Amino acid sequence: MKKFIASFLTVLILLSIVLLSGCGGEKANTPSDETKQGENTTEESTSNKGEETNTSTNQNVEIRAAWWGDTKRHELYNNIIDRFEAENPGIKVVREPVSWVDYWDKLTVQSASGEAPDFMGMHPQFASDYVGRGVIEPLDSYIKDGIIDLSNFSEAAINSGKVNGTIYMVSMGLTAASMFVNTSFLKDLGVQVPNFDWTWDDFKSIGLEVRKALDAKGEKDKWFAGDGSGAYQFFRYWARQRGGDLYTAEGDLGYDEEDLVTWFKMWNELRESGVVPDAATTTEYAKATLEDSLFAKKKIAATSVPANQYKLYCNAVPDSEIIIVRHPAMKDGQIGEYIEGAHFAISAKTTPEKKVAAAKLLNFWVNSESSMEIYKLDQGVPANTKMAEFIMPLLDDKDKVIVEYVNKISKIARPTTFPPAGASEIDALFQTIAESVRFNQKTPEAAAAELIAEAKKILESKK
């Protein structure tokens, strides 16, 4: 009897382990319902779907809005949505704020069950994956109908939201990658502060000086800058400076093994000479929040961050002076800079009136003064040029540094290509492989060869 019970229990447990995979499987009925819609995400299929629900037009629509960010941003966005609700009495907005990492996990699962938020933050890095699967609504018809007004957007800003020639996203704000440098840190050590325009050679020589000064003080646990070897978007600058990019316009890899080998070798040298932290420290802080980061703890003086976060970083080290400089340039290389930024998008898998309500919210967000006076530069300089002018008088000195930086970069920036489907998986792959180089488990050459082979496989499988 005991044996029987024991084996019965075991069988039960065995059965239930597959629940894990079942969680994903259970939602299987949704995709088949949406087969017709998935292939053709234009208004045709959506309009006949909304027949029965049309009765409730303009009356008490409830939409869900999701975005990523920290507590401070959640506060801002909640205020903006409150104002939107006050102006649009029929629309109620349920808010779903989460952190950056959780946002994408959650969105994948929600999209799988056809429950993607009606109004959502979207990033170019992931956009192809979602557009390809019919999760995001094309916005052309809303723009034609005047629900979304992009008349004050620059051509470049509008183009940044296009996937395969169709507008799917609207820019939340224009920004560019930059490096924040804690000048108080450097001055205390008596090391010169980098210029706005600097090169990789400067990066190394300043780093070595910092190391020497820190060693003289016996500060082993401090370094000049964070280790950027695993940051795919940082590598993008390297690839572009060497004449490539992450991807070609056709969606293939835009760099070669040589680009990768030189990149990994450079960071290995910087690590071995103590300019950047050891591998374990980098791993430990890889997922740290800003407050717990190496930069906030003043263990490093320089870090690579999108410019729009300047104020956040200043607040994280209140007693230090922070300046903003370009990414190091390559001698005789091309310009690495490009204009980037996060976007807003609307779910394709929801009812027409919810889509309209979400489009209204989007329009309110980027085009109205009552939203912009709160939003300001949260995700970068507003893409609506009129709004960018409108907020200027409302900005403090630190905000102005951001605007000034983005303006400077816009003048030199070169266009870039749009990441294809699979880009986020390649990003993760890059991080893992770079980590194994950091821990000396792979040589730069072996890592480069493996990365190219695996990345090509991923791109192939998503085509």
Place this chain on the structure above:
Amino acid sequence: MKGYKFNRPWEGYVFLAPWITGFLCFTVIPMILSLYFSFTYYDIMTPPKWIGIKNYVDIFHDPRFYKSLRVTVTYVVLGVPFQLTFALILAVILKKDIPGVRIYRAIYYLPSLFGGSVAVAILWRQLFNKEGAVNKILALLGIEGMNWIATPSTALYTLILLSIWQFGSPMVIFLGGLKQISQDYYEAAEIDGCGKIRTFFYITLPLLTPMVFFNIVMTIINAFQAFTPSYIISGGTGAPVDSTLFYTLYLYIKGFRHFSMGYASALAWVLLVIIATITAIMFLIGKYWVYYDE
């Protein structure tokens, strides 16, 4: 059971209905679906495409599959014996009728109540950081600590330690087993002049084998499915350098991060086969060493 006639079986099924519904909806149907998905290319958002056994073929050519399997097997092989030994020792100690023993039992059971939780995984990360409590204690002893969680060669062992710490459930089962052993055996042994250690190995342990067997099977199955600790401690990536890439974490990354649900389903079925095989082997071997006192 004999002698009772099931002339109105539907009554039984009515009482069983809630369980059967749950079992069908949350276990059987998802299982069948996942079996189907494992033969498809399924990116979650568009309908699955039938590709035959390609996922399974790919799995056996996937270096990360082997890596995650190696990590998981190490975790099981090192974690389970230590955890059970620990549980058994404590059960023997806590069996004694010392004052306040019930409170001790409760206290020792506590870790397994929240051991698998997110909060403890975060606590673990704090303990084993470069500036964590463990290194502070080592510093007092004059040993320079290292970054246990962020170093590939030690990261997995901190997770194994975390699993050993959750010895509560097997301990409770051992306790129950110990209490069932008749006092007569011990009295007889004492009269024959048998020492404590010999009593343990010749009386307690053999009579406890059914519990040992049950615990081994259950703990192995659980250990193969461990997910939360590595998810939280590595930030969901299996870092550093895939050294904490548990099988289920890899499955999760494939399915929910990289939109390869077909592949992830195939991974789940491979895991099922692995666990089923190990369990079957355990049952076969069990015949030779498990003693049922019936």
